[in-house]
Amino acid sequence: MAARLVQRCCWRHLGAFLSPPSAVPAPLLAPAGKVAMVRALPCVSFHTSSPWSRADGFSVKEQREESRNPEQKVIGELIETATSPQDLLQLSELHVLSSNQASLVITQLSRLAAEKKLETKSILKDERFQQLISITDSQISHVWNKTLVNLLKSLYCLGLSSSRREMQSVEQEVLWRLRRLTFRQLTSLAEFLALRQGKENKLLAEVIKKLELRWTELEGTRSVVALMSKVGHVSPALMDRLEDKALELAEQFEPEDIQKVMLALAYQNRRCVPLLRALSYHLLQKHSELSLSILLDLIFAYGKLNFHQPQVFQKVATDLHPHVGSMTPGEVTRCVRSFALLKWLSLPLFEAIAQYTLDNSRQLSAPHLCGIILSFARLNFQPSGSEDFFSMVHEELQGQLESLEPHLLTDLVWSLCVLQQAKAPYLQRVLSPGFCAQIQGDQSLKAQSLWLKLIHINAAARLESPEYQGPFLPVQMLSPPGLGREKATPLQSSLREALAELLGSQDHGRFDIHTVYGWHVDAEIVVNSENRPLPLKDFAAPHLLHSEGTKPLPAGARRVAFLRWEFPNFSNRSKELLGRYAMARRHIQAAGFLVVDVSHQPGDAPGLATVIPSRPPVRQPEG
Secondary structure: HHHHHHHHHHHHHHHHHOOOOOOOOHHHHHOOHHHHHHHHHOOOOOOOOOOOOOOOOEEEEHHHHHOOOOHHHHHHHHHHOOOHHHHHHHHHOOOOOOOOHHHHHHHHHHHHHOOOOOOHHHHHHOOHHHHHHHHHHOHHOOOOOOHHHHHHHHHHOOOOOOHHHHHHHHHHHHHHHHOOOOOHHHHHHHHHHHOOOOOOOOHHHHHHHHHHHHHOOOHHHHHHHHHHOOOOOHHHHHHHHHHHHHHHHHHHHHHHHHHHHHHHHHOOOHHHOOHHHHHHHHHHHOOOOOEEEEEHHHHHHHHHHHHHHHHHHHHHHHHHHHHHHOOOOHHHHHHHHHHHHHHOHHHHHHHHHHHHHHOOOOOHHHHHHHHHHHHHHHOOOOOOOOHHHHHHHHHHHHOOHHOOHHHHHHHHHHHHHOOOOHHHHHHHHHHOOOHHHHHHOOHHHHHHHHHHHHHHHHHHHHHOOOOOOOOOOOOOHOOOOOOOOOOOOOOHHHHHHHHHHHOOOHHEEEEEOOOOOEEEEEEEEEOOOOOOOEEOOEOOOOOOOOOOOOOOOOOOOEEEEEEEOOOOOOOHHHHHHHHHHHHEEEEHHHEEEEEEEEEOOOOOOHHHHOOOOOOOOOOOOOO
């Protein structure tokens, strides 16, 4: 308060000294040049947070006096109505500008350059612009807060070098005034810095700290949504506060707000269950009609976060169905991929997408078509007109296999194997020694996943394609690199305990088996014609890389494989909807096993009588 009184006394003393005797206050009669000179005089920058001062630091009286100056008002109007950079730059030649006015000119220059997509280098090199920068720098403490924040943004947008002393001066002034900025100004500054400067910006770090301390000042949905989508990724602590605030305001969110919040959570991989549930509830209760972009973003976010809300999925699938015909190839691919990630199959929607693919085959690029095939395979979806559909697929992909990247080609052929549509040219392309050499030796997780899929493809070629003559993977390559023992799940442990108690000897069972087909079998036993367990080590095991025994199975004996069905977030209960699981069952059955599904979910858990049937299954006569 004392500092403010000293500053006001200085203004009164200098104004009385420069103005003629009159009853009118000095600043109103002083010429523009003298007023500018007075303001340019070196003085201490007084910062105060007094309730009688505005956010920009000037008292209410000073602002009133400023607004009464006719010349200041005219200059402000000229700045606002300027339509070209030249009009703005000429103002510095025709008028004596204050630091606040020079800052407004620079802000308007930046806006015009962005709107008209002008080259900023010529503006920065202009002498008149350099004069504006000099005026602003010499009186930086007199620039109002809002104008100062906009000035900093404008200098960043114009590309002024951060090593310039003037730029550093503006940044330092903003840093000093952070405590005096309104919460809205802090929010605006944080959004800009996070987008343009990145996480490493020191000023952004300080702004984030202030937002974290003043988060209780958050008001309205717009600020919450904007901070979550643009700034939340910079500070997990701030994002925690924003999630709490969003939970309070969830009922007030419009569909567009829910869309942005869901995307922010998805991109930051933040699975805030209470907030997701609240958003899902209000989405179903209040918003009956949603636009195409909102529907696509919502289902993408649910898939990215692996958050299951069957009622929301049904609504989105139903609302998307009428839009399929007008969607772009990219939107169709994104839509079907999101549902595949969620393991949610809507037959009407997927049939419509299959028909869209048939009708627009010429507009679909190879990656788009591959994305649709991959999604169909993940859910083991066969279109009703599968013959026409896959004929089109083979026709469109003919001649394009060599142009596909190795990982995309491998995923494509693997998906066709899941759907039992892989033909010899596909198998020959990925099982050739030259193609395998591109992946062999790479120890990355991505390469290991591709190699495992190649083993699955090799199994499909041997077990499901009798007309295929080769090539095949060498035997020594049927064990994927990086394969290690994983910690047993509770279901696996329960299965082992139950089988050990039932079999009575460890020689009668084999656990945690990695087959040459690339599929993992949780347990394996051999039973004779009377369903009594036999020692495994005595018999040949062609499904293993190294077999301990050599004897063939006795007449009437069978191998029994136990496959774990453990997908707690799977919305639909049919096991066959998972293409990977369906192909594993087919291959293991084709290798001569009786497959038993093991699950701890209600209604799926097998009893011991189901694990080892009391009598061999009898094939029902046709008809």
